Amino acid sequence: MGVSKRQTEENKQAILTAAARLFRERGIDGVGLSEIMREAGFTHGGFYNHFKSKDALVAEVVATAMTGVNESLCDAIAKPLAANDANRFARQIKYYLSTDHRDDAQRTCALAALAPDARRLGKEAQASYARGLDATLDQLASIVERDRSLKTMHETPRDRAIALYSQMLGALVLSRAVASANQPLANEILIASRKDLLRAVGDETGRTEVRRRRANPKSPP
Amino acid sequence: MGVSKRQTEENKQAILTAAARLFRERGIDGVGLSEIMREAGFTHGGFYNHFKSKDALVAEVVATAMTGVNESLCDAIAKPLAANDANRFARQIKYYLSTDHRDDAQRTCALAALAPDARRLGKEAQASYARGLDATLDQLASIVERDRSLKTMHETPRDRAIALYSQMLGALVLSRAVASANQPLANEILIASRKDLLRAVGDETGRTEVRRRRANPKSPP
DNA sequence: TGTACATCAGTGAACGCGCGTTCACTGATGTAC
DNA sequence: TGTACATCAGTGAACGCGCGTTCACTGATGTAC
Numbered sequence: 001m002g003v004s005k006r007q008t009e010e011n012k013q014a015i016l017t018a019a020a021r022l023f024r025e026r027g028i029d030g031v032g033l034s035e036i037m038r039e040a041g042f043t044h045g046g047f048y049n050h051f052k053s054k055d056a057l058v059a060e061v062v063a064t065a066m067t068g069v070n071e072s073l074c075d076a077i078a079k080p081l082a083a084n085d086a087n088r089f090a091r092q093i094k095y096y097l098s099t100d101h102r103d104d105a106q107r108t109c110a111l112a113a114l115a116p117d118a119r120r121l122g123k124e125a126q127a128s129y130a131r132g133l134d135a136t137l138d139q140l141a142s143i144v145e146r147d148r149s150l151k152t153m154h155e156t157p158r159d160r161a162i163a164l165y166s167q168m169l170g171a172l173v174l175s176r177a178v179a180s181a182n183q184p185l186a187n188e189i190l191i192a193s194r195k196d197l198l199r200a201v202g203d204e205t206g207r208t209e210v211r212r213r214r215a216n217p218k219s220p221p
Numbered sequence: 222m223g224v225s226k227r228q229t230e231e232n233k234q235a236i237l238t239a240a241a242r243l244f245r246e247r248g249i250d251g252v253g254l255s256e257i258m259r260e261a262g263f264t265h266g267g268f269y270n271h272f273k274s275k276d277a278l279v280a281e282v283v284a285t286a287m288t289g290v291n292e293s294l295c296d297a298i299a300k301p302l303a304a305n306d307a308n309r310f311a312r313q314i315k316y317y318l319s320t321d322h323r324d325d326a327q328r329t330c331a332l333a334a335l336a337p338d339a340r341r342l343g344k345e346a347q348a349s350y351a352r353g354l355d356a357t358l359d360q361l362a363s364i365v366e367r368d369r370s371l372k373t374m375h376e377t378p379r380d381r382a383i384a385l386y387s388q389m390l391g392a393l394v395l396s397r398a399v400a401s402a403n404q405p406l407a408n409e410i411l412i413a414s415r416k417d418l419l420r421a422v423g424d425e426t427g428r429t430e431v432r433r434r435r436a437n438p439k440s441p442p
Numbered sequence: 443t444g445t446a447c448a449t450c451a452g453t454g455a456a457c458g459c460g461c462g463t464t465c466a467c468t469g470a471t472g473t474a475c
Numbered sequence: 476t477g478t479a480c481a482t483c484a485g486t487g488a489a490c491g492c493g494c495g496t497t498c499a500c501t502g503a504t505g506t507a508c
Contacts, residue, residue, distance in 0.1 A: 002503020003451050011451080027341060029250045032494060045497085046452045054495065116337025118398035120248060126402035133399060134406055154420060155413075162410055163388065163417035170391025171383075177339035178354060181347035185355055189383055192376075196384035199375060223470020224484050232484080253461060266464085267485045275462065 012050045014040040020061050024113035025105045028058055028121070059124040065110035066132025089143055089150060089164070090203035096168050097194040099187065102175050111136060112172055137161050149202045167197055233271045235261040241282050245334040246326045249279055249342075280345040286331035287353025309364055310371060310385070311424035317389050318415040320408065323396050332357060333393055358382050370423045388418055 003011070018039040022031040033054060034044035051057045095101055101108060111133055114121075118129045140161035144150045152160060171193035179186040224232070239260040243252040254275060255265035272278045316322055322329060332354055335342075339350045361382035365371040373381060392414035400407040 002449095002501085002505095004504060007504095008451060027250075029248075030341065033496090034494085042451095043453055044495095045454060048496070049451050115394050115398050116340075119337075119400070120251065123402070126399070130399040130403035130406055133395065134403070155417065159413040159417065162392075162413040166391035166395060166410065166414045167384065167388035168391065169395060170387035170389065173336050173394060174354065174387060174390060177336050178347070178351040179340070181344070182351035182355070185351055189387065192380040192383040193387045196376065196380065223468085223472095223482095225471060228471095229484060254463090255461085263484095264486055265462095266487060269463070270484050 011040070011042070015042070015047070015050060015057075016061055016064060019057055020065055020110075021106050023058075023061060023117075024108060024110070028117050033057075055122045055125075059122060059128065062110075062114065062121065062125040062132075063128040065114070066128050066135070087147065087149070087201065087203050089140075089147065089201050090198055093164075093168060093194060093197045093201065093203075097171055097175075097190050097197070099190065102172060102179060102186070102190060105176075112169055115169060115173065137165065140165055164197065164200070167193060232261070232263070236263070236268070236271060236278075237282055237285055240278055241286055241331075242327050244279075244282060244338075245329060245331070249338050254278075276343045276346075280343060280349065283331075283335065283342065283346040283353075284349040286335070287349050287356070308368065308370070308422065308424050310361075310368065310422050311419055314385075314389060314415060314418045314422065314424075318392055318396075318411050318418070320411065323393060323400060323407070323411060326397075333390055336390065336394065358386065361386055385418065385421070388414060 015036060019031070019036045022036060022039060033047050036057075037044040037047055047057075051060070096109075105113065111129075114129060118126060121129065137158060138161075141156075141158040144157040144160050144164075150160065151157065155163070171189055175186045175189045178189075236257060240252070240257045243257060243260060254268050257278075258265040258268055268278075272281070317330075326334065332350075335350060339347060342350065358379060359382075362377075362379040365378040365381050365385075371381065372378065376384070392410055396407045396410045399410075
């Protein structure tokens with residue numbers, strides 16, 4: 001059709017953006033190229049003008065998502081980080097383990113959204129993922145380092161960051177895993193982990209912000 | 222070919238076993254019916270003598286795996302549980318966050334292996350998953366309940382079980398995610414979480430069992 | 443500045459492939475008599 | 476206990492479908508003169 005160089009670059013970005021959103025939502029294997037291209041506003045034959053293969057697209061999507069992580073952590077985490085208050089870690093936990101964040105698969109942290117898929121990614125994409133994770137842990141470690149109330153005498157700041165982030169991610173993954181089958185259980189996981197983490201981090205607010213419901217597997221809705 | 226009823230039932234079990242193993246290893250979407258049937262020792266046309274559809278197989282696999290969980294927790298966790306020593310939780314953590322368990326995708330805990338896929342499972346399969354998770358948390362809660370050194374005054378036993386298990390699972394998922402791209406980082410995650418959890422649980426042994434390596438993203442192997 | 447032409451992003455149809463599923467057929471199992 | 480026959484697990488070929496990928500074609504862009 002004839003398209004200016006600048007437009008070409010914008011179109012490629014549109015493809016990357018659409019792919020990133022769909023991958024987060026439904027996993028990499030769950031989305032086809034034709035759907036990505038349709039979502040980006042093109043017919044799917046044009047895909048190969050921008051990428052060598054689907055694998056190449058995946059690698060670029062992960063790399064882009066992880067660069068975003070480097071600059072501002074996840075979107076999810078960026079907002080709490082922007083606020084420069086006393087206990088930034090606590091704000092991050094609160095958002096990360098909120099039902100909003102759990103249910104918003106499109107804009108969630110790429111680290112969390114892709115963690116399940118990462119094991120089966122191509123070599124290049126997995127390397128990008130690992131780089132993003134490492135950078136995030138360093139970010140969190142520096143927050144721990146600067147806030148003396150977060151430090152413990154037994155652990156390095158980075159080790160503490162790893163322990164805290166593992167718990168955040170694990171609770172999010174578990175809560176998402178059962179969210180549509182057993183919502184009370186999903187919420188229970190979120191709330192218990194949130195309470196536990198906030199205390200670990202020295203924050204006592206927000207403990208009763210969300211109503212408590214005990215999951216009862218014997219009488220599902 | 223003509224096959225006795227007893228043999229038929231055994232053959233179905235063989236299919237379920239093969240499917241369970243392959244699903245854990247490569248995810249549900251990553252394995253085709255023909256491969257499962259070949260692995261079980263049959264041609265793939267016979268699949269529909271045993272199951273209505275692939276979805277039905279998945280639901281049955283998850284349900285079976287989760288019944289196993291009910292009886293003895295995961296294989297991975299069953300061994301530590303069998304030993305009736307003072308701090309069973311500590312033994313479970315040690316095995317769960319070992320490199321052996323991380324790298325043994327075939328026999329790993331179904332809860333961990335399927336957590337990534339669970340979000341996208343069919344309704345029935347997800348319900349089975351949720352039931353298995355709920356039962357596991359109850360199991361862990363009862364261990365916490367019986368061991369007074371595990372209790373905290375701020376949390377119910379079940380909430381504590383949720384917090385601890387979230388951290389175990391999160392660390393395992395993250396370590397697996399980067400295991401082949403950045404092994405030092407993968408090991409660092411395992412070790413830091415393990416140390417943190419063991420201290421939380423009041424166990425000081427095993428802290429120096431595994432050599433420590435700091436992940437260095439700037440100079441990969 | 444104006445004209446001629448090569449480039450190449452986008453189109454839309456087609457390709458081979460592996461997937462889940464269906465089907466006609468086989469023959470030992472297991473029931474009816 | 477022995478014979479006749481329906482059942483149904485297993486075979487192997489085939490089906491339609493959507494996937495990733497390829498390709499001939501188009502026409503505005505952007506360069507060469």
